[in-house]
Amino acid sequence: MPVPNPAFRFSTTALSPAERLPAWYEVFSRSTSRRYCAPLDETCHTDVRIWTLGPADACTVRVQRVTLSHSIETHRPRELLSDGSDDLVLNIQEAGDTCVSQCGMQATAAAGGAILTSNADVSTIAFRGPVRFTSIALPRRVMMALAPRAEDAIVKPAGSDSAVLHLLISYLAVAEEQSATQSPDLARAVAAHIHDLCALAIGASRDAAEIARGRGLRQARLRMLKEDIASNLTLGPVTAAALAQRHRMTPRYVHKLFEGEGVSLSQFVRAQRLARVHRNLTDPRHAGRAIGELAFDAGYGDLSTFNHDFRRCYGMTPSALRAAARRDER
Template sequence: MQRLSTYDVPARDRLSYLHDFVARHVAGLRFKPADSDTFAFDLAAYFLDERTTVGTACYSAVLGQRPKDLLAVDGRQDYLMTIHTADYEVAMEGKSPLVIKAGDITLVNEGEAMAFALPATLLKVVSLDEARLAAIAPRVRMHALHHIPAEAAGASLLTGYADLLRAASPETDTGRRLAGSHLYDLAALVIQGAGADAAEQVRPSLGAARLELVKTDILRHLADPEFGVADVARRHGVTPRYIQRLFGQEGLTFSEFLRDARLDAAYNALGSAGSRAATVSAIAFDAGFGDLSHFNRVFRQRFGATPRDIRAATLRRCQ
């Protein structure tokens, strides 16, 4: 992960550092702040491979462009996929500006001159290798700019998976390679129109990406004892049976994953010095267990010790 913020460099050098960071990690662009005195930015970039980057950028109001002279120098041809939190305008050379709504996806080829006007915004960006993307989504070469509404089929899965990679990036080369493949497949699904044929071609990546998003959703709702497979299915717009099939691919059931995640949360809390004042029952309930005897039983089966054993060991360490 690479980061750059306004406060990392002297004011006189901010634009040059910004141009260098963006050019090295994402795209060749030039920026002109709406107000140089108050201009601020905060950038982060994570690399799945040398041609694929996921990141975020927070800007105060700014104009940007990819002019012809810059194209001639760097020769970039890859695609930039962006999602903004505010409406903004983008214009390809010789065409009228297009208003992009917050949450929509744009896919822009760096081989074409363009300009954009951003209000204060947070944007999520993915840099995609043009040749790799075109090999599975040939339709991408039909246009230099693709505008994909947030409600388009497959769009929420693509953006959700990209968000997941930003929040929990794979730490191994194998993980990064698999995550990159899933990301390209999901982008291809959206570009090709998310029809049955396109979905069939990328089915393994669809399932893997969906399962990771489902797991993340479950982890956010562990404390709710009523949270179940029907809630997850409804939130993701699929059936409970589909959710169960996703877990089945890993030799698990939804209930087993939920139980183990709650047990892990409880174990971590019991072993934390910061929760010494909490009772075992309070920790169990906070982890989403509604039945204390059931919690004690499955905890011992999982960890080979009782919750009180873990709590006692924690207290001894803290003395």
């Protein structure tokens, strides 16, 4: 099953004022919720990213991230309900305020909070700019299984667990970047993790919350830690203390996340360092660099330890691997 094309990007920067509103309607035809937009002020600019995560089926998650320079008001009238979407949409406010009117209720989400809306009902959403927000369209059937009272949470601010919202935003950024290379199985797992995190933010049932914390929350945090280690392997500290500080958790919890996969943090970091050296030793672009230099660049501080680890992992010396790679090039 193919993974959906993840990326659609839009910006008004290069458009004239007359072109912006028609273009904005095109954006809303692709977005998490088809809507009409009130006329835009000629000085109003927006930048939008829309992507999909997960397999191309009923479990797909659609995400949009929007930055607006000015206030705008949007409407989902009855005529647009014919598109058949009954998704629940979690709108996470990163800057500015958003006011939602739906089902006879009204509520405002401030920065750091979130608000749930329904595509099955008429609504008005006023974005009080400048604003930045992320909207996540979630299959109603899936979310009702995880959070049976989700419909009761519509148009009620959901900012009680800001740590979950912060993690969700970070996890979405990583998932978007890697979505093009995900296998169908991994894409399905990522979508399930997002469902779990959103259920926790909305208010999952007790049993579902336990599952979500053990499945979605743990895996999302572990994936974020692994991404951090890959990014900072040669740039900064990747100790439990440093990771814990960057991700707002305790060092002990960092260790427990890795131990849950049957590997220690130090083993994972060492494997990443060795893999980096292995790639560089077999890359012709690094043929002129000394093996010690490659080891130090990967974060090793002692050559004897590096050589011991390398032979134990790959069953040969670094120089033997480089020699074999050169023979294969001929």
